[in-house]
Amino acid sequence: MRISEEQRIPSFWQFQLGGWTVYFLMMLLSFLPSKELRQELMYRLTFCAVCFVASFAQHIVCRRLWRHQASWSRVIRVVALSCYALGLVSGTVLLWLEAKYLMPSWEKFEWYYIFANALSPTFMLAFWSALYFGIKFYVAQTEESARLLRLESLVHEAELKALQYQIHPHFLFNTLNSISTLVYERDTATANRMIARLADFLRATLDGEGTYESPLRDELDITRLYLEIETTRLGDRLKVVEDTDPRLLEAGVPRLLLQPLVENAVRHGVAKRREGGELFIAAFREHDDLVIQVRNDLMPLHGKPCTYGIGLTNIRTRLHQLYGESHEFTIDFSTGNVCRVTIRIPLHTYVAPLELAEAQVQEN
Structure with a gap:
């Protein structure tokens, strides 16, 4: 104790x-x-x-x-x-x-x-x-x-929970809207597949309720479930390329970090292009940091690019809460009709809450 x-x-x-x-x-x-x-x-x-x-x-x-x-x-x-x-x-x-x-x-x-x-x-x-x-x-x-300190910790915890809960209704609304469109178009087989994938996705996201970090491996699994839902809807228009260093799969990352990034890239990038586009996901080590990149094709830009929406604002706030000034979060539209989101956080191995509590007991 x-x-x-x-x-x-x-x-x-x-x-x-x-x-x-x-x-x-x-x-x-x-x-x-x-x-x-x-x-x-x-x-x-x-x-x-x-x-x-x-x-x-x-x-x-x-x-x-x-x-x-x-x-x-x-x-x-x-x-x-x-x-x-x-x-x-x-x-x-x-x-x-x-x-x-x-x-x-x-x-x-x-x-x-x-x-x-x-x-x-x-x-x-x-x-x-x-x-x-x-x-x-x-x-x-x-x-x-x-x-x-206890009060500050409780406020910090409440803010993180509020931000984490914000992801579920945001994603759920978008997915149910797509399913509703499929039902309206009488494509019941595709709608059924999306509902099954949605159930798997929600089960995976709710299993870790109460934790603010998860291993990169779990985040990739959750993201793949989401991409299965979008692939069912978009078909060959969505091309996914993943390049992740397998040695980083146990690195700790904010829970539900990748899914909002990927959702933003698909809905505001690839899905708006008639010919579709490519979604590129990468995770690699750079010095003592873990770098995560999500890159996607965009419609030709005219004037000022898009601003932060709910998902990206949520991520920016959670990164600041968890890592303070030790993180970077950038969005780059400089290379043609491509959007590149880069997140840099301190590289550390994920420790489950139960294991962390046991380690604290042993220290004392």
């Missing part, structure tokens, strides 16, 4: 016991070399023990101030008063112990010494209070940062 950042922060008791133990050991080690100062050592250790007990009372004050989200001016006033009050009590206890047990031959208990004797415990408790609020503020900032 993955441990969150706030779970790694020690609790109050860990800080309390750990901090005072370190302070106690430092006192002990600093006086051990000198045998003549054993009585001073006993006083310092007693001072440490008394302040340790007083810090629990100070903790009640500080915790209440923190929970009520008191202003810093009120915190300073209340903490100063409580530290001095506890300092007076601690100083009185120390003075009595010193006169009674630690140095009875040197000291005797005098009430007017308690105000001077209260200064050291007061400063110690003030330092303890500053550490308390500093640690609480750090923990609160850490938890807020973690909350914002």
Whole structure:
């Protein structure tokens, strides 16, 4: 199970016991070399023990101030008063112990010494209070940062899901429109083949619901199912050429990346040409990037070429969400009546969500 950042922060008791133990050991080690100062050592250790007990009372004050989200001016006033009050009590206890047990031959208990004797415990408790609020503020900032990261992740996930869902109705509408045309023309055999292929296509796309990436192999399979539907409709007018490096079949790519590109190329390019045209799909490695190209023949262009539609805008947005500035997405109309779409993303091997979760568990 993955441990969150706030779970790694020690609790109050860990800080309390750990901090005072370190302070106690430092006192002990600093006086051990000198045998003549054993009585001073006993006083310092007693001072440490008394302040340790007083810090629990100070903790009640500080915790209440923190929970009520008191202003810093009120915190300073209340903490100063409580530290001095506890300092007076601690100083009185120390003075009595010193006169009674630690140095009875040197000291005797005098009430007017308690105000001077209260200064050291007061400063110690003030330092303890500053550490308390500093640690609480750090923990609160850490938890807020973690909350914002979780919120950002949820928003990121919701945006990707919304974009992914947008593909299904877009493609479904176009395909059903083609089937409707075939039924109207009484070409039932072709319509039946398209319906069967449509069922296979939807089954393939819905099987991976909830994932944002898939291996290139699966994307090519889904795209081939779509092309079977279009080939049934267009016949010999659609010529498909595929050139994919087989070593890249397990590379991770955005889910349903190729199908919208191919659909756009067929519907706005090849299908509009009376003689049809060629659709070229390529995937190859270039340095540390995976490059995917879809090229198709176009009708002769007059003026400005086509702009981004739903499918291409969807792809551009998803690429930015997944890879940020580490991707490229270009559309080139410069070579005659040909449109070339090029996508460049970081090359990485696809890891299934279950395998990724298991790897995270092993790391922790």
